[in-house]
Amino acid sequence: MRITLSILIAKRINQLRKSRNLSVNKLATMSGLSYSTLNSILRCKSKSPTLGTLI
Numbered sequence: 001m002r003i004t005l006s007i008l009i010a011k012r013i014n015q016l017r018k019s020r021n022l023s024v025n026k027l028a029t030m031s032g033l034s035y036s037t038l039n040s041i042l043r044c045k046s047k048s049p050t051l052g053t054l055i
Helices: 005-019 024-031 035-042
Strands: none
Touching (some): 005 024, 005 035, 024 035
């Protein structure tokens, strides 16, 4: 399996989310992203998120 930017981003967001005891739903609410968008990013089902989405 090739390590891609999407995988690295997903892993890092999940590490941070878990270290702060946040559910995906809570993080989505806090970030202003929809649950489905964030879930797609975390499951590497979307293309690499844009910088605008990440910040």
